[in-house]
Amino acid sequence: MAHLLDVQDLSVAFRTDDRQLNTVVDHVSFHVDPGEILCIVGESGCGKSVTSLAIMNLLSRNGQITGGRILFDGQELTSMTERELNRIRGKKMSMIFQDALTSLNPVFTVGTQLTESLRIHLGLTKDDATERAIDLLKKAGLPDPETMMKKYPHQLSGGQRQRVMIAIALSCGPKLLIADEPTTALDVTIQAQIMKLTRDLVHELNMSMILITHDLSLVAEMADRVMVMYAGQVVETADVFTLFNAPAHPYTKALLGSVPSIYDSPDRKLFSIRGSVPESYEELVGCRFADRCDHAHEACRTPEAGQMLFKAGEAHAVRCVLYSPAEKEVTLRG
Template identity: 50%
Template sequence: MAETNNQSLLSVNDLEVSFFTYAGEVKAVRKISYDLKFGEVMGIVGESGSGKSVSSFGLMGIIPEPGKIIGGSIVFEGRDITKMSEKELIKIRGKEVSMIFQDPMTSLNPVFTVGNQIDESLRKHTELNKEQRKERIIELFKLVGINQPEKRIKQYPHEFSGGMRQRVMIAMALACNPKLLIADEPTTALDVTIQAQILELLKELRNKINMSIIFITHDLGVVSEICDKVAVMYAGNIIERGSIDDIFYNPKHPYTWGLLKSVPKINADEHERLIPIEGTPVDLINPPQGCAFAPRCEHCMKICLTKKPPVCQVGENHEALCWLSVKEEFEKEASK
């Protein structure tokens, strides 16, 4: 593990993001808060539509129309990203905060060579001359494990395999040695062998340059490989967060229990079935009055349907947004 210090690189406070559509306001991110220290890796986990990617787009200032940040703050090294102009955002985007997007084929421009696309970022954010930029691109390709870099920088995205395109995206994101790397499901479309190589590469790079990483995924197996702590998202809320050990060995929210039950286990019996989470995600145009997970929760109580649960401290740096945790605390106090 890379050493981390106690100072926060990033502090997200009560962030709210909505999409204003013809059908109504889609409340995609609903008051989420977290801190990230230098050199720390945080996983954000949840189903599709839980708000994982949208919250990360906010960190880059690239929320697509008709989306808009409607509340909260994103403080990066003492500067609030939500209050920055587009000109100020361009200065930090790609230089101090970089992102690896989910699908490299649609993220890379098919009409430019991959070398040219990385060179653009170096031209914009560094004072390197043409020869120095070429040396830097070759160095990056070697760093991410692309063979024959002198030849490969002259090739186009379609000449690379899926795994190699993802490595190009990582090289592009690392070009200016960012302090924060956002990896949005970077291994989802890859086979398990390439997935393992990409994860190993990110771990190595994190240790080499003490870079903080936000790793967005729906795969808890991937999270256990690379992250220090985890935030579990559901319906635009962080419903549980804690260390890797907290989430895997002492989870407190029924949704987290469901996610863990749906992960294949290597020591499972041959005919043991995975247990899916019943039901469908809630409508974020009209989110429920109480707990968003209540309609799908087998532990649902009457209060869950009418009142949103408070944030409950269930351990050191371990929080859950669940009435069950509140009930458990009451029962502990009553038994004393």
């Protein structure tokens, strides 16, 4: 089966004040298959949002893709013109961001924002677009969609705004939905409702999804596969059961270990990963996690360490020399 999205060796850099290029996403490779939900996890600053913005070609002006390919539905995105990309973005591939208030246009009603996308991408007439927009708002679980169409974003609650964003993102029946921490700004009950709705719609409409989140319980609930990023690199990828039951990379283990559980005894100390994500990766030698890793030894400080992914199991890849027998070398796309 051909991958719907196939990211190969993607590198992204930002120009700094002194005009140097600072690489923040470094040779990242992964894929998403039709109908699949891939979750991307990792500490703040590890490059999750930049990776997804690069896929959508929405990097800020000081950012650029410095290497790699992004194949979407058989087409290479990195060599497309803005015009060609506009035909794909919003239509075949759409994105939901964390903050719906800043993503929605404050001066247009919900109805205008929804129907505009339908008219541009699908060429619908005003009446057809309105009918479809009402239907989408209903699907997104909004009561009284006719009234909702006439409202401005500031008249809605946070949960309602996020539902509108979902309706807009799904309006043209995209094949891929990228959701970057879509519910972080909402309270937990609304969070659960919105995520359930998103998952049901993704399955119902036979779409694929990339979900970026810090919430590991959400990952357990939503993901088919999980990709763990650390300091601009993919450090582990596995199906969701393997990742939770047999994590391989010391960083993944630490990440899972730092989640408190209601079953913990009251005197269990909250575990935290010592140190922080390195600021710049350019001068680091060896494994980028070594300084924070309890298993670090000499081999982790060699230039080769951290450069390769090894096989930890079936479709389970890990960037750690603990798994390094040469014959087990794999690439993520293997």
